[in-house]
Amino acid sequence: MPANRAAPSVLVVQNGPGGGPRRLGDWLRADGLAPDVVHAYRGEALPATLDGHDALVVLGGGAMPDDVARMPWLAGARLLAAEALERAVPYLGICLGGQLLAQVGGGRVEAEHGRPEAGSVTLTLRAETHADRLFAGLPERPTAIERHVDAITELPAGAAWLARSERCPYQAFRCGEAAWGLQFHPEVDAARLRTWDPGYLRSLGYEPERVVERAERDEAGAVVVWRELARRFARVMRGG
Template sequence: MVRVLVIQNTPGGGPGRLGDWLREEGLELDVVHAYGGSPLPENLAGHQAVVFLGGGYMPDADERAPWLAPGRALVTEALETGVPVLGICLGAQLLAYVAGGTVRAEHGGPEAGSTPLTLRAEAAGDLLFHRLPTELNAIEHRVDAITELPPGAAWLAQSERCPVQAFRVGEHAWGVQFHPEATPGHVSRWDRDALRRQGFDQDELVHTAERDEPASTAAWHELVRRFATFVRTTAEAPRADLRGDGRADTAPA
């Protein structure tokens, strides 16, 4: 059985459809509600992948979110041992942080709702992003930003307001600033007044997300399917026999 550790940082920030997609591919999810005091495991024994979800924290905000320190330790262990990682929003920032990148609070213009993304040339050779549309949309809810990638990281996608939207660290760890698990329903439940203060109209955001939903769902479902396939492959094959370099020529179509 292939088990995925899922770290949830806020009550409303669960895996959503991403969890459904992973289960469709035969993976078992252990969702830890870290925000509620559920302890993280001491190590990754028994887990073949890590999904670190989003939340309104900086990756080193240990006083506000004391589970982030053990979370960073688990992501570091994954980087050192070859366990696949998918970091989303805060999870992407934490991945960048532990790998030697830089994250800044409230940096640049905020992003909310369905946001245009552009895949960079490096994405064409990436296991998760290859052959996805070059121009596509994803739901965002962001004020903080990764401002410097870790040394050697592959820069995969960008947006107008946030250059680092997706990246890969090493051979098996991906970070995405956007929310592949989110739907227009999530946007409709966000704080209307907070969005207005940032310059967004919630009704317009919901309408745009609904318009973009079919194409974005197809893209992100495929990305998650590829991640699940990679997780199964790394779990089932001896580590020494795996190329596992995150490049498209090792991936299924």
């Protein structure tokens, strides 16, 4: 990148103290991008528009995507997501951020729906990934970190359904040409799971030690897959 050209800016909405961009932010920086993290949970204000930013990333959080009583800033995040869809600004939504994209696009999300997922989970990529700029050619059954009880129950009309898991059908999808929603957490590494509340995991029906063990076993393969996905998102930002 020429020295006189600013790095493409990625607006990142952080919804909770433990939900930062983590290694995703590192990967985007390594690819020459500039993450601009707004710590919305601290009261930092979201911009009114995406002017000045080349992409939008909305991270996870412990609320439904329209729960503005618990997270008032989600009203602004929804407006930004709608703008990204309208203007074809690249968007990446993770967990809550993916559910937000589904809602804004006209789909449906339900609280405490289906069976919860926590820890490393095997995904199955669908045939629609063959023509997708982020997922094409990735392994057909990658693993990814999950932590959710709410779920997307209906995709927006016309969305490309990209991945599923045994417990949760809508693990990844795309709206239009440049907006992706993920139910899983590519930014979370196995070490992070050691900090998760074991009581909470047991309440979901999981044995904490086994959750950590599987995540550590799957880590090497998972990091290769999701690092590549981040690289491709950076490429989309540059018009590739």
